[in-house]
Amino acid sequence: MTLPTAFSSAIDYFRASVDFLDAHSWIYHTANTRFIKAGILEKFPHDYVEYFLHLNNSDLNKFPFLYECDEINNGINSSALQTFRSTLRKLIPKEAYDQPNAQSLAKTLPINRLRKISAKKQHEIIQLSEVILSHCGDVSLLLDFGSGLGYLSESLCLVNQNWCILGLEGDSSRVIAAHKRLQVLMPEARKRVTYKEQFVEANAGEAIKHHIASSGFEDLQTLLDKWAIIGLHACADLSVTAIKLFFELASVKCLVIMPCCYHKLQHTPDGNFVNFPLSAALKTAAAEKDSKIQSYFNRPFLRLACQETSARWRNCSEKEHLAHGKQMFWRAVADAIIDDAAVVKCQQPIKNVCQIESFAGFCQHYEQRSKETDAQHLTVRLWNEEHEEKFNKIFNSYADVGPKLAEALTCLQTTLQKLCENIVLYDRLCYMQEFADAQPDLKLNVQFQKILDEKLSPRCYVLIAEKL
Numbered sequence: 001m002t003l004p005t006a007f008s009s010a011i012d013y014f015r016a017s018v019d020f021l022d023a024h025s026w027i028y029h030t031a032n033t034r035f036i037k038a039g040i041l042e043k044f045p046h047d048y049v050e051y052f053l054h055l056n057n058s059d060l061n062k063f064p065f066l067y068e069c070d071e072i073n074n075g076i077n078s079s080a081l082q083t084f085r086s087t088l089r090k091l092i093p094k095e096a097y098d099q100p101n102a103q104s105l106a107k108t109l110p111i112n113r114l115r116k117i118s119a120k121k122q123h124e125i126i127q128l129s130e131v132i133l134s135h136c137g138d139v140s141l142l143l144d145f146g147s148g149l150g151y152l153s154e155s156l157c158l159v160n161q162n163w164c165i166l167g168l169e170g171d172s173s174r175v176i177a178a179h180k181r182l183q184v185l186m187p188e189a190r191k192r193v194t195y196k197e198q199f200v201e202a203n204a205g206e207a208i209k210h211h212i213a214s215s216g217f218e219d220l221q222t223l224l225d226k227w228a229i230i231g232l233h234a235c236a237d238l239s240v241t242a243i244k245l246f247f248e249l250a251s252v253k254c255l256v257i258m259p260c261c262y263h264k265l266q267h268t269p270d271g272n273f274v275n276f277p278l279s280a281a282l283k284t285a286a287a288e289k290d291s292k293i294q295s296y297f298n299r300p301f302l303r304l305a306c307q308e309t310s311a312r313w314r315n316c317s318e319k320e321h322l323a324h325g326k327q328m329f330w331r332a333v334a335d336a337i338i339d340d341a342a343v344v345k346c347q348q349p350i351k352n353v354c355q356i357e358s359f360a361g362f363c364q365h366y367e368q369r370s371k372e373t374d375a376q377h378l379t380v381r382l383w384n385e386e387h388e389e390k391f392n393k394i395f396n397s398y399a400d401v402g403p404k405l406a407e408a409l410t411c412l413q414t415t416l417q418k419l420c421e422n423i424v425l426y427d428r429l430c431y432m433q434e435f436a437d438a439q440p441d442l443k444l445n446v447q448f449q450k451i452l453d454e455k456l457s458p459r460c461y462v463l464i465a466e467k468l
């Protein structure tokens with residue numbers, strides 16, 4: 001989430017990224033279930049097809065790792081595909097592929113006091129608690145944005161006995177559940193930890209002050225001037241809202257927040273996003289481009305930014321790739337032959353060994369239903385000759401190569417994923433720096449740090465900002 005070394009300014013980096021994405025948006029701009037209907041098979045450059053159809057499993061696994069595998073580029077006889085990899089390599093910082101350092105808190109935090117927490121959640125909580133401890137040690141009040149069931153707040157209350165923690169959560173049922181957990185698991189902490197129902201938006205400053213005043217924390221006076229905003233997987237707009245409130249609220253000295261679910265960012269009426277792009281640098285780069293911004297910065301772009309990273313791709317077996325390619329291809333065939341009033345339901349998953357040889361075989365796997373049905377009244381629509389005709393057309397052209405090309409498309413998406421996430425997060429960093437630069441009295445330290453094992457938890461970056 002930094003500027004790659006090939007660039008010396010944010011605007012140059014964003015210009016190059018926008019050019020690249022505009023030229024390659026065909027790789028991600030439709031949902032994978034619709035890639036056949038959207039004509040992506042026809043958009044695949046011929047030499048890409050040739051390359052991926054003859055690629056062995058080991059090289060397929062290495063393809064997304066742009067810094068490791070020069071031998072892959074040597075084996076590519078398509079100059080377009082070589083340029084694809086070498087340009088992308090300049091646009092993705094090398095550190096994006098690094099593993100984070102293990103943190104020491106894992107040994108000391110009595111995580112077994114926090115029941116019913118998955119291994120993934122434990123890992124996230126331990127790593128994030130460590131960062132919060134090292135950056136917010138002298139803070140008196142932590143505001144846990146999107147506190148959910150309270151796992152992070154509970155952990156933090158064990159980590160530092162001096163903190164008071166106020167969880168703000170938009171979903172009332174989670175607030176109730178978090179209170180119940182606290183009462184059962186650590187009743188002694190109720191003097192220092194509480195949760196309030198609050199959907200946090202950029203104008204929530206006064207409401208937050210009110211919640212603090214009514215929190216019941218002892219010695220409120222000492223809490224008044226040193227706060228931190230924290231959050232674990234603060235989804236959609238919430239992490240950007242946290243940035244805005246960090247600047248607005250003078251008492252907030254520190255921000256330590258892990259964003260996720262970029263694809264749920266709120267739309268504006270004209271089809272753009274309220275909180276993306278944020279920085280003047282990225283806005284300028286997009287405005288300079290002739291193509292419409294929505295053709296490359298769209299919901300599928302944000303979905304790709306928050307998809308599985310390349311970490312798990314590395315060890316996929318041939319069987320797994322084939323099974324995934326088949327699922328994606330035949331599901332997309334189903335979508336391509338139905339009309340707009342229908343939806344597809346998979347009857348039986350397509351196994352790796354299973355071959356679909358005919359329309360009859362296909363119909364055993366997929367059912368179509370009317371879109372207007374509800375759960376109680378499922379209307380199954382019958383496959384007919386018209387569907388069969390469309391099916392045969394695709395089958396005759398693509399049955400042999402379709403699953404492999406579906407997996408090739410996934411491979412290209414996996415290779416792009418780190419660029420998309422870097423742009424979303426680096427845009428936020430630039431926005432914060434631009435904001436601070438415009439305030440003569442504000443000195444800001446801001447960075448993204450990778451703190452999680454991305455195989456276990458793909459949204460692995462924490463934004464750390466401190467007012468100095």
Ligand SMILES: C[S@@+](CC[C@H](N)C(=O)[O-])C[C@H]1O[C@@H](n2cnc3c(N)ncnc32)[C@H](O)[C@@H]1O
Binds near residue numbers: 171198232235237
């Ligand atoms: C992915 S969950 C993470 C929950 C918790 N931090 C954890 O890691 O277990 C995101 C939480 O944020 C809440 N949320 C999302 N947007 C919010 C907003 N604007 N204000 C308050 N809560 C919000 C959701 O209801 C959900 O509980």
